[in-house]
Amino acid sequence: MSLEKELHPADYADQLERLSAEDSVDFLKDLSSADLAQVLSELEWDVLSDQLELLDDDSIEGVLVIAPLRQAVALVDLLAEERREILLQRLPTRLASNIRSRLQYPQETAGRLMSDRYICLKDFHTVQETLDRLRGRAFQEEYEDVSYLYVTDEKERLVGVVSLRDLLFRRPERKISEIMNPEVRFVQDTDDQEEIGRMFHHYHFLGLPVLNAERQLMGLVRANDAMEVLQEEATEDMQLMVGLSGEERSWTPWLRSVKKRLPWLFINLLTAVAAASVVGLFEGIISKWTALAVFLPIIAGQGGNAGAQTLTIVIRDLALGELSPGDGKKVFFKEFFLGCFHGLCIGIVVGIAGYLWQNNAMIGVVAGVAMWLNLIAASLAGVLIPYGLKWFNIDPALASGIILTTVTDVAGFFFFLGLASVGLYSMGLM
Amino acid sequence: MSLEKELHPADYADQLERLSAEDSVDFLKDLSSADLAQVLSELEWDVLSDQLELLDDDSIEGVLVIAPLRQAVALVDLLAEERREILLQRLPTRLASNIRSRLQYPQETAGRLMSDRYICLKDFHTVQETLDRLRGRAFQEEYEDVSYLYVTDEKERLVGVVSLRDLLFRRPERKISEIMNPEVRFVQDTDDQEEIGRMFHHYHFLGLPVLNAERQLMGLVRANDAMEVLQEEATEDMQLMVGLSGEERSWTPWLRSVKKRLPWLFINLLTAVAAASVVGLFEGIISKWTALAVFLPIIAGQGGNAGAQTLTIVIRDLALGELSPGDGKKVFFKEFFLGCFHGLCIGIVVGIAGYLWQNNAMIGVVAGVAMWLNLIAASLAGVLIPYGLKWFNIDPALASGIILTTVTDVAGFFFFLGLASVGLYSMGLM
Numbered sequence: 001m002s003l004e005k006e007l008h009p010a011d012y013a014d015q016l017e018r019l020s021a022e023d024s025v026d027f028l029k030d031l032s033s034a035d036l037a038q039v040l041s042e043l044e045w046d047v048l049s050d051q052l053e054l055l056d057d058d059s060i061e062g063v064l065v066i067a068p069l070r071q072a073v074a075l076v077d078l079l080a081e082e083r084r085e086i087l088l089q090r091l092p093t094r095l096a097s098n099i100r101s102r103l104q105y106p107q108e109t110a111g112r113l114m115s116d117r118y119i120c121l122k123d124f125h126t127v128q129e130t131l132d133r134l135r136g137r138a139f140q141e142e143y144e145d146v147s148y149l150y151v152t153d154e155k156e157r158l159v160g161v162v163s164l165r166d167l168l169f170r171r172p173e174r175k176i177s178e179i180m181n182p183e184v185r186f187v188q189d190t191d192d193q194e195e196i197g198r199m200f201h202h203y204h205f206l207g208l209p210v211l212n213a214e215r216q217l218m219g220l221v222r223a224n225d226a227m228e229v230l231q232e233e234a235t236e237d238m239q240l241m242v243g244l245s246g247e248e249r250s251w252t253p254w255l256r257s258v259k260k261r262l263p264w265l266f267i268n269l270l271t272a273v274a275a276a277s278v279v280g281l282f283e284g285i286i287s288k289w290t291a292l293a294v295f296l297p298i299i300a301g302q303g304g305n306a307g308a309q310t311l312t313i314v315i316r317d318l319a320l321g322e323l324s325p326g327d328g329k330k331v332f333f334k335e336f337f338l339g340c341f342h343g344l345c346i347g348i349v350v351g352i353a354g355y356l357w358q359n360n361a362m363i364g365v366v367a368g369v370a371m372w373l374n375l376i377a378a379s380l381a382g383v384l385i386p387y388g389l390k391w392f393n394i395d396p397a398l399a400s401g402i403i404l405t406t407v408t409d410v411a412g413f414f415f416f417l418g419l420a421s422v423g424l425y426s427m428g429l430m
Numbered sequence: 431m432s433l434e435k436e437l438h439p440a441d442y443a444d445q446l447e448r449l450s451a452e453d454s455v456d457f458l459k460d461l462s463s464a465d466l467a468q469v470l471s472e473l474e475w476d477v478l479s480d481q482l483e484l485l486d487d488d489s490i491e492g493v494l495v496i497a498p499l500r501q502a503v504a505l506v507d508l509l510a511e512e513r514r515e516i517l518l519q520r521l522p523t524r525l526a527s528n529i530r531s532r533l534q535y536p537q538e539t540a541g542r543l544m545s546d547r548y549i550c551l552k553d554f555h556t557v558q559e560t561l562d563r564l565r566g567r568a569f570q571e572e573y574e575d576v577s578y579l580y581v582t583d584e585k586e587r588l589v590g591v592v593s594l595r596d597l598l599f600r601r602p603e604r605k606i607s608e609i610m611n612p613e614v615r616f617v618q619d620t621d622d623q624e625e626i627g628r629m630f631h632h633y634h635f636l637g638l639p640v641l642n643a644e645r646q647l648m649g650l651v652r653a654n655d656a657m658e659v660l661q662e663e664a665t666e667d668m669q670l671m672v673g674l675s676g677e678e679r680s681w682t683p684w685l686r687s688v689k690k691r692l693p694w695l696f697i698n699l700l701t702a703v704a705a706a707s708v709v710g711l712f713e714g715i716i717s718k719w720t721a722l723a724v725f726l727p728i729i730a731g732q733g734g735n736a737g738a739q740t741l742t743i744v745i746r747d748l749a750l751g752e753l754s755p756g757d758g759k760k761v762f763f764k765e766f767f768l769g770c771f772h773g774l775c776i777g778i779v780v781g782i783a784g785y786l787w788q789n790n791a792m793i794g795v796v797a798g799v800a801m802w803l804n805l806i807a808a809s810l811a812g813v814l815i816p817y818g819l820k821w822f823n824i825d826p827a828l829a830s831g832i833i834l835t836t837v838t839d840v841a842g843f844f845f846f847l848g849l850a851s852v853g854l855y856s857m858g859l860m
Contacts, residue, residue: 010632014752135599164594169565201661202440204654224634227657231631234664235746242738250747250761257768261739265732265772269779272731280724287720294710296726297839301702302695304734305832308672309691316665317680322444331680338687342695349699402735409727 009035013042018251021047025054033062041071046247046256049078057083061090064099069116073102110196111189113229114210114219121151121176123159128172150209151180156216158184158209186211189218193229198321200226233319240397241315243268268402275300275409282417285424291358292420295367299416302346303374303408310335310382311404315397318386332383339379340372347372362423370416377411378404439465443472448681451477455484463492471501476677476686479508487513491520494529499546503532540626541619543659544640544649551581551606553589558602578650580639581610586646588614588639616641619648623659628751630656663749670827671745673698698832705730705839712847715854721788722850725797729846732776733804733838740765740812741834745827748816762813769809770802777802792853800846807841808834 007015016024016039028036028051040048040063052060052075060079064072064087076084076099088096098116105111121130149167151160160180170179186209187196199205200223208226210219236246243264248257279286279296286292314331317323323331351368355361385403386396437445446454446469458466458481470478470493482490482505490509494502494517506514506529518526528546535541551560579597581590590610600609616639617626629635630653638656640649666676673694678687709716709726716722744761747753753761781798785791815833816826 008633010634131598135601164598168561168594168597171565201658203438204440206654223654224636224657227654227661228631230661231657231664231750234661234668235750238664238668238742238746242742243735244739244742248743250743250753250757250764254764254767254771257764258771261736261768262772262775264739265736265776266779268735269728269732269776272728273783275727275731276724279727280721283720283724286723287717290713290717290720290723291710293716293720293723293726294706294713296723297705297709297730297843298699298702300727301705301835301839302699304835305673305698306691306695308831309674309694312668312672312674313678313680316668320661320665323680327680334680334684334687337684338691341684341688342692345692346695346699349696401738405731405734409731413727 009038010042012039017044017047017249020253021050021054025051028055029059033059033066037063037067037071040075041067044247044249045078048075052078053080057087057090060087064091065095069098069102070112070114073099073112077103077107105189108193109189110187110191110193110210110221111218113193113196113225114189114221115225116219118209118220119149120217121149121162121180123151123153123175123177123180125176126172127167127170127174127176127179130167130176131172148207150184150217150220151176152217155214158186158211158215158217160184161209184209187221188212193226194233194319195321196221197226197230197233198319201230201320230320236395237315237319237397240395240399241311241401243399243402264399264402267399271402271406272409274406275413278410278413279417282413282421285417285421288424289363289420291363292417295354295370295416296413298350299367299370299374299412300409302350302371303378303412304405306339306342306375307378307382307404307408308401310338310379311385311400314383314386315400318390318396328383328387332380335379335383336376339376342379343372343375346375362427363420366416366419366423370412370419373415374408374412377415378408381407439468440472443469447474447477447679450683451480451484455481458485459489463489463496467493467497467501470505471497474677474679475508478505482508483510487517487520490517494521495525499528499532500542500544503529503542507533507537535619538623539619540617540621540623540640540651541648543623543626543655544619544651545655546649548639548650549579550647551579551592551610553581553583553605553607553610555606556602557597557600557604557606557609560597560606561602578637580614580647580650581606582647585644588616588641588645588647590614591639614639617651618642623656624663624749625751626651627656627660627663628749631660631750660750666825667745667749667827670825670829671741671831673829673832694829694832697829701832701836702839704836705843708840708843709847712843712851715847715851718854719793719850721793722847725784725800725846726843728780729797729800729804729842730839732780732801733808733842734835736769736772736805737808737812737834737838738831740768740809741815741830744813744816745830748820748826758813758817762810765809765813766806769806772809773802773805776805792857793850796846796849796853800842800849803845804838804842807845808838811837811841 016027028039031039036059040051043051060075064075067075076087079087088099102111119134125133149162149164150158151162153159160182161184162176162180166179185205187199189210189212196208205223207220207222209217210221212218239246239248243261245260248260347368350371351364354367355364381404385400389398389400390396446457458469461469466489470481473481490505494505497505506517509517518529521529532541549564555563579592579594580588581592583589590612591614592606592610596609615635617629619640619642626638635653637650637652639647640651642648669676669678673691675690678690777798780801781794784797785794811834815830819828819830820826
């Protein structure tokens, strides 16, 4: 396989991710530091981590010097403790200290997400002075996507915002302090990045300044980066629900896929055994009336589907911040009601069909009621599982699909076979 | 309930979505046209559609005149045919004809997604002349988030791009034609919006110009709007997989939720009956050996979970454009291999456990082999269902979870009970 140098870094990275770590590092070695930095920034985390181990110190140093600070911090954070120190000592003092101070922020906070490539203005300059100062600077590639310019005071505290458009359209003799907007929305450097993603999604910001506890301007979160966080969150949620790592892709090498999926399949096996043992408890009645076994996949399957509907809505709305703290109770009661109503509709149909098929009213009633109860259980589980996980500070999506199926299987089998036992007993058949 | 006027339009819309259509229209009537336009732009489609029916022509006309063209087109498109004509005739001729020409584009194309609020430059002007012309214009709110300026020739054809930063940083006497970048990435006005979302996700563009077949500049797609398309796509995929409409939220009124979910639950009931009738086929053996019924939820449940893992990865990678056309075969073979391997691991464990529990080697072998075969079937279904739906031009996520469970239930029951019949027969027990 050969890789063309003319590929966009994102496409180049895509090709590399389909190769083994050893093969792809051979391609990376031939790239310039600037190209290498761009390609590395496009790699998935686990692939990137493998590549860094195989790249030599010189290559990584070259990337750290040239990369945006945000990327450099992420790279250094992936290095083993010892190697990290060695590399930081090789870097220019100022860069090393910048990286060190960013590393203080916990992962997935605004402090890690923010860009350092923004332009600061002083409020006492005029528009013309500001334009001249900007033009006087060397042509700087890194300010490519700036739409807003932030105004700080002598203590680096944020006092206002000016759009680049203002600078262009306003009269040259006006002062920055006159044209700036002093009411600036901002986030704290310690804020969670998903929370920030939700704000951008909700309010459609283009960028938000990041302040520390002293209101000093520390960086800028851009819409692209914030929305990317939400995209990753969506992928992660979908994957976590069914017992995937949150980071797997179609082209992930098979051994890595096995390592990530097989443990969950074994956990699912344990939960399936739990459901099966409920059936085991009632082997006695099934042997008396084997038609009961035919109903089992219907009762359990309907519960699983109805529960998945509720679960999906709750998880997605939690992720997008559509559910505020007080909404939990409302959703609970709405879904409880829906479970009752759907259960009634499906239960009546199943009950009548069961009666007609077996020509036995008791089995019809038992199947209908069990279906009704299981759809209620499914709805409640669909709300309680994600909220419960969240309560324990676990991702609301984690294995939620697996837990839900366990609940609907166990509850469905128990309702149906339990009621059937009572019915058979009361009819003197047991 | 009272709504404060000081709420951000996005929060105001959130509050309204929790009310009935009749109640919320009372609040909308009190808003100015500008506020109304902003709040309407934040509403979900189905809520918006209900509101428009209840709003009078004057209110809607006020919004159409003031709203960005993209929003005006979307609103007009939601109106009933007759009312649309009446309203278009009330609008200023030029606006009406702009809306009409945008309505020609199919929904979900670049022509519908693009914004008309961009600035066009002429290549023969100098930087200073351009700045003076821009300043000479009235201060225009709508150009708030422009980062790039497009350069067109006398026939409105796109010839280059200038960043706002270039205009600021370059010497005033230089010509636009000298500082512009003549190599501009663009999209066609008829391109699918999801395809465009994937491009923005992959290449991190901030904006892309939209050209028609004659290379004339028609509009601008902004990163925010393109990324929002992908967010909606993620929500939609998660919902479609489990039989939801793709548009439901936690606060959707219960009657609407019932209308959207119940039909899918009935479809799921039909598929569950299909799975149950496989069990019904084998009632004879189950009556001879009821322990077989205990294995059914294990075999089917494992298949469902393993299949969901594959399905989720394929659907998500298709949505994000991580799977190029040639990748289908590779993914098929990878998942086939994973199915074989996972099936072997889980099958051996289930087989040994079955043997120990029933103290019967035949039942152990049958359970193990059935599990192995069902995990292979599950993996293949996880790839073939989304690719199959795509082949028929249906959303790869549509009801895919429901179809998958049907396959893994039917296949699992058939493998297990079929093999058990053969085993019992060969052992002379039947």
